[in-house]
Amino acid sequence: MATLKEKTAKGFLWGAMNNGAMQILNMIFGVVLGRLLSKEDYGLIGMMVIFTSIAAALQDSGFVTALTNRKNATHRDYNSVFWFNIGVSIGLYYLFFLGAPLLSRFYDEPLLTPLFRYYSLCFLAASFSIVPRAMLFKQLRQKELAIISTVSLLVSGVVGVSMAFAGIAYWGLATQSFVYTLMVSAMSWVISGWRPSLEITMQPVREMFGFSSRMLLTNIFQQVNNNIFAVVLGKMYSKSEVGIYNQANKWNTMGTSVITGMVQGVAQPAFVEIGDDRERLCRAFSKMLRFTCIVSFPVCFGLALVAPEFITILITEKWLPSAYLMQTLCIGGAFLPISALYYNMVISRGKSNIYMWNIICQGIVMLSTILAIHFLGGDVTDMVRAYVAVIIIWTAIWHYFVWREIGFGALQAVRDILPFAAMAGMAMALAHKITDGMGNIYMLLVAKIAIAVVIYLAFVWLFSRKDMRECMAFLRKKK
Template sequence: MTNQPPIKTKFVNGILWGIIEKFASLFTGFIITLVLARILTPADYGLVNMIYIFTVLGTVLLDGGFGQAIIQRKSLTDGDISSVFYINLAMSLIIYIVLYNCAHFIADFYSQPSLVEISRVVFITIPINALSVIQHTLLTKELKVKELTYVSILSSLISGSVGIFLAYNHYGVWALVFQSVSYQFVRSIALWRFSAWRPILQFNITFIKDIWGFSMNLLGVFTLASIFQNIYTLMIGRLYNVNEVGYYNQAFRVQSVAVAAIMSSVQRVTFPTFSKFQDNLDELRNVYKRVTIIMMSIYFPLMLCLVIIGKDLFHVLLTDKWLPSVPMFCILCVAESLFPLNNMNSAILKAVGKGREYFILNIVNYIVLSISILLTFKFSIIILLVGYAVSAFVRSLISMIVCGRVINYSLINQVADLLPIIFITSITCGVVYATTLLSIQPILRLIISVLVGTTVFIGINVVVKSKLYNEMLSLIKKR
C-alpha cells in the first residue's frame, strides 16, 4: 500500500488550491490594475501588447509540445526529462536572437519606432521562462497546485510592486515592460525552489523521437492558438491605432481575469487527471461530464452577468478613461461563455493521445475563425469582435461533436445536460439586469448587482437541487 492520496482526492485538492490561488491573484491583480490604470495611458498598454503575440509565439515554440508529452507519459527517467530541458533552453536562445534582430521589422509594421527597444527587453522573458518550463510541467503533472499557488502569488506581488513603483516615477510604458520581465524572473527562481527535479548531463534521443509525433501535433495546435488568440491585437494595431489596442487589451484583460478565476483552478488538473483514466473510457466520460457540468454551471452565468454589469464594473475599477473598452468587453464575455466546453474537450483529446485529431479539430476551428475575420475586418472593431463571437459558438459546437465521439457522449445528451444551466442563467441574468436600472451611485449599484445576483444564483440551485448543488453538497460531506 502507498501513502499517496487517490487521484480523485488530488483532483479535488488541486481545484481547491487553484481557487485559493485565483482569489489571491485576483485581489493582487485588482490592486495592481487599479493603480496602474489610473497612472498609465491606453497607449502605454497598447505598445506592450502589440508585441505580446511574438512573446507568446516564442514561448510556445521553445516548449514544442514536449511539456504536454511529459504530462501524458506515465513513466519517465531523469534522462528523458533532461533531454527536453536542454532542447527548450537551446530553442529559447535561438528564438531570442531571431526576435532581437526582427525588432526593427516589428516596429515598422506598427509604425511605432519605440517598439525596437521595448521588444528587445520584453523578449528576454523567453529564455528566462525556458529555465523553469520543466519545473512547472512536473509540478503540474504531480498535481502540486499548492506549490504552484505560492509561485503565482509571489511572482505577482513582486512584479506588481515593480510596475507600480516605476509607474509612480513616470517611467510610462517601461513600468509594464519591467513588470513583465520581473514576473518571469521571480517565477523561475520560485519554481526551482519548489521543484526537487534538477537536470542531469544526459540526452536521450530515443525518447525525443518517441514523443516527437505527439509533440509536433500539439506544437502545431499551440502555435495556431497563439496566433489566433492574439490576431485581433495584431490587426487592431495595424489597422487602427495604439489607443484602440490599449482599449481592446484592457477589455480582454478584465474578461480574462474572469476566465482565470474559474478555469485556471481546473485547467492545471484536468489534463493530468484525464490522462490517468485514458484506459478506462467509461470512467473518463463520467469524470468529464461531472467536471464540465460543474464548470458550466458557474462559468456560463458569470460571463453573461458580467455583460450586464460591464459599464459599472469599468467605471468603478478603471475610471471613465477606460469606458470605450466596455462594448469590446461585453462581446468578449459572450464569445467566451462556452469556454469550459472547449477547454475540457481539448483536455480529453490530449489525455487519450489523440494528438492528430486534436490538431485537425483546431485546424477546422481556425478556418472558421479566419472566415469570420475576412468577413468583418473591413467594417469596425465592434463588428470584428461580433464575428469572433459567432465563430466561437460554431467552434464550440464542432468540438462537442468531435469529443463526444471519442468518449461516446452524443451531442444531444450534452445539450440536454446544459439545458438546466441555461434555465438558471436566464433567471439570474434577468434579476441582475433589474438591479442595473437603479438610479444610484455606480459603485453602490455594482455592489447590489453582485450581491443580489449571487444570492439568486445560489438560491435557485438549492431550490431545484441542481447538479452543481448536489456536487458541492457531496464534496462538503466528504471533506
C-alpha cells in the first residue's frame, strides 16, 4: 500500500507529464491553427469563452471539491451528484440556446447566435465526466487522468486542424472543444469503471450544498477573473484585438498550466489526508511551495524572454503584437501556481467561505482596475499590466489566510519564494544581455533558451542545492 508521500510524489510526476504532454500537443495544434486562421476567428471564440466557462462552473456546482473533502464518499454520494449535474446541464443548455441571440446583440455580432448554440454543447457533454473524474481525482489516480486528457486532446486536435484545412475556420475551433469534452467523458467512464444507478436520492446533495454552493459562486468569479479581458475587449474593441489578446493569453496559459495542473492534481487531496496536524501541514506546504517555485519562475519568465521570437517563428509575424502582451502576462503567470497551492490549502481545511470571498474580492478589484484604466485613456497594454499587478498582490492576501489556518509564517514563505524568483529573473536578464544584437531569429531563440537554462541551473546549484538534489532524487526514484 503506497504511503501518502509516495502517492503525492507520484501524483506530482504524472501531473507534470500529463500537463507537459498536453501543452506540447496544444503548441503543435496551436501553431497549425494560428497559421491557418485569422485574428477574427480567434476573436469570435474568445467572446464566448467566459459564458461557457461560467456554465461549466454552474454545471460542476462545487460538488467535485465537496466529494474530495468528504472523508468516506459512497456510491450514493457520487450517484446523487451525477444526476443533479445532468439535470443542471440540460437546463443550462436550454437557457443558453434561447439566450444566444442576446449574446449576439451584446457584441453586435450575428455569427455568435448559431456558433454559441453549438459551442454550448461542450458543457452538456462534459456533465457526464464530472463524477468519474472526481472519483479518479480523489484517489490520486493521476496516471489515468493523464491518459484521458492526452488522448482526448490528440483526437480533438486532429479534428480541429482537419476542419481548419478544409476552410471551416471558427467552426473548427468550436468542434475541437466539443470533441475534446466528448472524448474525456467517454474515457472517464471506461477507466473509472463507475456506473450510475436509478436509485436516486438528493439527500447527499443537500448535505454538501452549503460547502458546494460557496465553491460554485467562487468558481463563477474565478472564471470571470480569468476571462474578464475577453469580455472588456470584445465590448470595447475589435474582434482583431480580442484575437491578439487571446493568442497571448493562450500561450501564457500553456506555460502556467503545466505547473498549476501539477499542484491542483495532488494538493487538496494530500492536505485533506494529512488532517489537522498543523506542523506536518506546514512542512508539506513548504516543500510543495519550493517545488512549485523552482519550476514556475523559470518556465514563465523564460516564456517572457523568448516571446517575440517564439511567436514570430511558430505562428508568423502577423501575431507579433500578441508577443508583447504575452511577456507581461507571463510575469503574472509565474504566481498563478503559487496562488493555486495557497487556495488548495484553504479549501482542504473546509473554508470554502474564505475561498469564495477572496476570489470575489479579487474579481471586483480586477474589473474595477481594468475599467478605470480604460476610462482614464489607458490602452490594452496598460490594462494587462494592472491585471498582472493584481495577481501578484493577491498572492500575499492568500498567504494571510493560510497563515491563519495552519500558522505558516510570512518569513518562511519569503524564504521559499523569493530566491527562485530572483534567480530566474537574473538568469533571464543575463541571457537577454548576452544575446542582445544577434541577428538570426532562430539562433537567437536557441541561444536565449540555452543560456537561460544553464545560468538558472547554476544559480540553483550554488544557492539552493538541497532543493535541486531533492528534485533530482525524486525524478530518479520515479523513473
